Amino acid sequence: MTAPGIVQRLKGRRVHREPVADQRELVTPEGVDLSLKVGSYVERFCAMALDLLILLGGMLLLSLAVFAVYLATRTQALLEALGIVWLLASFLGRNFYFFYFEAQPRAATPGKRIMGLRVIAADGAALTADAVFARNAMREVEVFLPLTFFLARSEVGVDAALITLGAIWSGVFVIFPLFNRDRRRLGDLAAGTLVVKAPRKVLQPDLADTERMASRGLAFTPAQLEVYGIKELHVLEDVIRAADRRALKEVAERIRGKIGWDGPADIPDRTFLNAYYAALRGRLESRMLFGHRRKDKFDVS
Amino acid sequence: MAELHLKSWRFRAEREADWRRLETLLAKAEAGGAAKLKRDELLEIPLLYRQALSSLSVARSISLDQSLVAYLESLCARAYFFVYGARARLPERLARFFLRDWPMAVQAMWRETVVSLLISVIATVVGYMLVQGDPDWFYSFVDPSLASGRDPTATTASLRATLYDEKTTTDGLSVMATFLFTHNAQIALFAFALGFALCLPTAALLVLNGGMLGAFLALFFSRDLGVEATGWLMIHGTTELFAIVLAGAAGFSIGWAVTFPGARTRVDAAAEAGRRAATAMAGVVVMLFVAGLLEGFARQLVQPDVARYAIAATMLIAWLAYFYWPRRPAP
Numbered sequence: 194m195t196a197p198g199i200v201q202r203l204k205g206r207r208v209h210r211e212p213v214a215d216q217r218e219l220v221t222p223e224g225v226d227l228s229l230k231v232g233s234y235v236e237r238f239c240a241m242a243l244d245l246l247i248l249l250g251g252m253l254l255l256s257l258a259v260f261a262v263y264l265a266t267r268t269q270a271l272l273e274a275l276g277i278v279w280l281l282a283s284f285l286g287r288n289f290y291f292f293y294f295e296a297q298p299r300a301a302t303p304g305k306r307i308m309g310l311r312v313i314a315a316d317g318a319a320l321t322a323d324a325v326f327a328r329n330a331m332r333e334v335e336v337f338l339p340l341t342f343f344l345a346r347s348e349v350g351v352d353a354a355l356i357t358l359g360a361i362w363s364g365v366f367v368i369f370p371l372f373n374r375d376r377r378r379l380g381d382l383a384a385g386t387l388v389v390k391a392p393r394k395v396l397q398p399d400l401a402d403t404e405r406m407a408s409r410g411l412a413f414t415p416a417q418l419e420v421y422g423i424k425e426l427h428v429l430e431d432v433i434r435a436a437d438r439r440a441l442k443e444v445a446e447r448i449r450g451k452i453g454w455d456g457p458a459d460i461p462d463r464t465f466l467n468a469y470y471a472a473l474r475g476r477l478e479s480r481m482l483f484g485h486r487r488k489d490k491f492d493v494s
Numbered sequence: 495m496a497e498l499h500l501k502s503w504r505f506r507a508e509r510e511a512d513w514r515r516l517e518t519l520l521a522k523a524e525a526g527g528a529a530k531l532k533r534d535e536l537l538e539i540p541l542l543y544r545q546a547l548s549s550l551s552v553a554r555s556i557s558l559d560q561s562l563v564a565y566l567e568s569l570c571a572r573a574y575f576f577v578y579g580a581r582a583r584l585p586e587r588l589a590r591f592f593l594r595d596w597p598m599a600v601q602a603m604w605r606e607t608v609v610s611l612l613i614s615v616i617a618t619v620v621g622y623m624l625v626q627g628d629p630d631w632f633y634s635f636v637d638p639s640l641a642s643g644r645d646p647t648a649t650t651a652s653l654r655a656t657l658y659d660e661k662t663t664t665d666g667l668s669v670m671a672t673f674l675f676t677h678n679a680q681i682a683l684f685a686f687a688l689g690f691a692l693c694l695p696t697a698a699l700l701v702l703n704g705g706m707l708g709a710f711l712a713l714f715f716s717r718d719l720g721v722e723a724t725g726w727l728m729i730h731g732t733t734e735l736f737a738i739v740l741a742g743a744a745g746f747s748i749g750w751a752v753t754f755p756g757a758r759t760r761v762d763a764a765a766e767a768g769r770r771a772a773t774a775m776a777g778v779v780v781m782l783f784v785a786g787l788l789e790g791f792a793r794q795l796v797q798p799d800v801a802r803y804a805i806a807a808t809m810l811i812a813w814l815a816y817f818y819w820p821r822r823p824a825p
Contacts, residue, residue, distance in 0.1 A: 222578075225547045227571045276669040284676040288683065288779075298579060299524050311575070315765070319579045322587060323595070324765075327772030333680075333687040379690055383748055384772065385765025394568040396513065397561045401500050427560050434561065474558050475500050482501070482556060 217375060217389065219317045231375050232310045232388040241336070243304030248286055255282055287337075291329040296322050301391070309392035315375075315385045324384040331380030339363040400433055401471040411460070411468040417452040418476045424489035426477060429470050433463070441466060502557035509549050513569060516542040520572050529583075543573040591776070599773040600817045603743045606750070610742035613697055614704040614735070621708025626716065635702075635709035644710070650717040657719065657726045658797055675786030678734060679779050682741035686775045689745025690764075692753055696745035703738055725802035729793050732810040734785035737778045744771035744778070781813075 219227045232240075259275045294302040300320055301311040312328070314320045342360040370376045375387055421429075432444050445462035448454070448469060477487060499507075519539055523531055531539075550566040557563065600607070624631040629646040636645070644656055681699065688695035707727075714723030751767035752760060788809070796802055 221547065221570075221574055223544060223547050225551050225570070227574060228567060229571060273669050277672045280669070280672045280676050284679065288679070298576060300575070300579075313575065315761075317578075320575075321769070322591075323769045323773045323776070326776050327768040330683050330772060330775055331687050331690065331768075333684050334690065335687075338684075382761060382764045383690060383768030385762075385769065391571060392568060394561075394565040396510070396517075396565045399503055399506055399559060399562070401503050401559070423558055426558055430560055471500070474502075478500060478502055478556060478558055481558070 217387065219313075221317075229313070229389040229391075232308075232390050234370050234376055236308045236310060236390075237370070237376065237378075237388055240302070240304040240308040240310055243307055244291065244302045245336075247303055248290055251286060252283055255279065288329070291332065292325055295320075295325045295329070300325075305388070309390055310388050311391040312386050313389055315377075315381075315387045320386065324386055327384035328380035328386050331378070331383050334363065335366045335369075335379055339367050397434065400430060400467060401474055411456060411465070411472075413452070413469065413472045415476070417454075418473050420452055420490060421473060422487040422489040422492050423477055426470070426473055429466065429473070433466055433470060436463075438462075502553070502559060502562075505549075505552065505556065506559075506562060509545070512542055512545055513549065513566070516546055516573060517569060520569075520576060523576055524572075539573070540577055543570070543577050546570050546573060591773070594821070595773050596777040597817050597819075597821065599770045600740060600777065601821075602770055603740075603747050603774060604818075606743035606746040607739060609746060610700060610739045613700045613742070614707075614739055617701040617704025618708040618711070621705035622712045622715075623708075624705075625709045625712035629713070629716070632709050632713060635705045637706075644713065646713060650719070653714065653717055653719060654722070657722050671786050671790030674789065675782055678738070678785070679782045682738055682778050682782060683775065685738070685741045686744045686748075686771060686778075689747070689749040689771070690752060691749070693746050693749030696742050696749065700738070700742045707735070722799055725799040725806070726793065728806035729796065729802045730785045730788035732806045733781055733788060733813065736810070736813055737781035737785060740774055740781070741778045744774045747771050 215231045215233065217229050217231050219229050221227060256279065259279050263272055263275060291302055294305075295312050299306065299311065300313065305311060312320060312325070314324060339360065342356060342363050366379055370378045370381075375381075377387060381387060429444070432440050441462045445465050448466070452469075480487065516539070519531065519535055519542070522535075523539070546566060547570050550563070550570050553559075553563050553566055621631075621635050625635065632646050638645075644653060681703075685696050685699045688699065710727070711720065711723065714720055747767045748764065748771050751763040755763035758766070788805070792805060793802075796805060
């Protein structure tokens with residue numbers, strides 16, 4: 194615990210815990226916080242760019258197919274039908290591509306899936322079709338309006354200054370998500386929705402168990418385990434999982450030096466780190482069961 | 495050997511199979527909807543979900559394996575959205591939309607609808623008067639690509655021809671109807687979305703639309719084709735103009751909620767108005783589609799003016815009755 198925290202505790206005040214910047218509290222009816230993270234602007238921008246690319250690609254393929262059919266047959270009546278198909282398909286694509294995918298159980302367009310995002314209702318309730326429709330109808334002013342302004346050519350009666358003003362005005366909608374904590378765009382506000390990170394995580398093997406046999410003989414004294422806290426344990430976990438040989442070597446040397454390792458020197462770095470990880474985790478976890486959560490190595494209370 | 499393991503390891507070993515089972519069921523459900531699951535699988539999911547949730551809260555307090563906690567968090571979030579998500583099937587959803595949601599949303603916006611109608615009517619009258627006074631005004635109201643030859647320089651005979659023999663004068667007419675449908679629907683969605691910018695751009699769009707209508711009418715009335723032109727326009731126009739008025743109303747309701755949220759927070763007010771307006775907007779697209787059909791087919795098949803007026807009036811009455819017929823409040 195930091196010093197000001199202790200002082201405040203002593204004075205009987207509540208310690209104000211700063212929420213993690215991008216975390217969004219969502220407590221289930223069972224009373225567990227899912228601690229969702231809000232999707233960042235860059236991720237969402239990439240997701241939308243991917244979706245627009247998919248849409249454009251689809252339109253291109255459709256146009257080519259329509260054109261090929263026309264070239265093969267060269268009938269006037271068919272041309273008309275093809276024109277109708279093309280117009281309707283582009284209308285549906287522009288307006289209902291996002292709606293269709295976000296109204297599915299996964300609530301994410303292909304672009305969002307690739308970026309590991311999904312749409313949720315801001316209050317955690319079920320995401321309804323009208324909300325999805327609202328958030329995507331707003332795309333008209335957020336994406337297509339600025340695009341029209343930026344791609345506009347000066348026509349008769351419309352001068353450059355007006356187009357520039359329009360571009361600035363509509364540009365406000367584009368950067369709107371940067372100015373609120375939940376990175377909500379206009380459509381999210383109009384629909385009461387949020388975009389959160391929903392990555393698919395794979396359950397990785399428990400490091401406390403793998404290679405347990407190999408590192409059985411290694412034992413650490415309590416003093417050697419007193420050196421680190423939870424933060425360092427998590428860094429160690431990341432290092433072992435990443436399994437980069439140079440990083441493993443460096444970290445193993447650092448730890449050996451820090452704890453004054455006097456055991457066998459010929460064990461491979463990975464085995465040593467694994468054994469130390471398991472021992473450290475065991476110690477920190479058992480202390481946690483007794484109500485003491487040691488935040489990091491500077492936490493000496 | 496068991497005593498050599500960590501408590502958190504044993505905790506995980508005992509429950510891992512259940513988590514994996516939940517994961518497979520969820521993958522199956524997300525791929526094909528709840529219908530793909532068997533009966534007992536469907537019943538299994540809420541149980542496994544609660545188990546996973548309790549695992550998560552235990553893991554947070556006893557385990558320092560961060561990959562385990564992250565995995566449980568993502569699994570629980572997925573399961574939560576599946577368990578508590580709406581799962582009405584498409585036919586049920588559609589039925590609800592047409593029977594209740596859409597007309598109720600339109601009813602709730604009646605004030606905005608009146609305002610939107612007034613703006614349109616005033617703009618039409620102004621457009622009419624201006625063009626009547628000086629035909630050059632016509633060009634500032636009407637986009638030449640939409641006028642397709644119907645402008646003050648055209649002869650009376652050719653204007654008359656556009657009203658009755660479209661089939662012979664224009665090729666690809668149904669393409670034109672489709673184009674008009676997509677164009678109008680896009681404009682309507684635009685009017686809705688612009689409402690967020692404090693109503694003003696929506697009002698501007700309505701004014702432009704009304705002005706165009708007035709200019710057209712003025713042109714035809716000046717050639718003594720007024721009654722015929724109104725019939726030609728209104729056979730689909732009662733549906734189409736009504737839809738545009740509703741789109742404007744949807745935009746206004748959002749803009750109004752953002753500007754004057756009342757007792758609620760601005761965000762809540764915007765979300766509530768936005769969802770309601772979105773329901774109405776989905777309906778507006780349907781209306782514009784109907785208007786497109788009327789324009790593409792009925793206008794060609796029905797030539798007598800009386801019949802055109804009859805259809806126009808029937809459509810208007812049908813829409814009014816559909817929207818504003820009193821309904822019992824939602825159960």
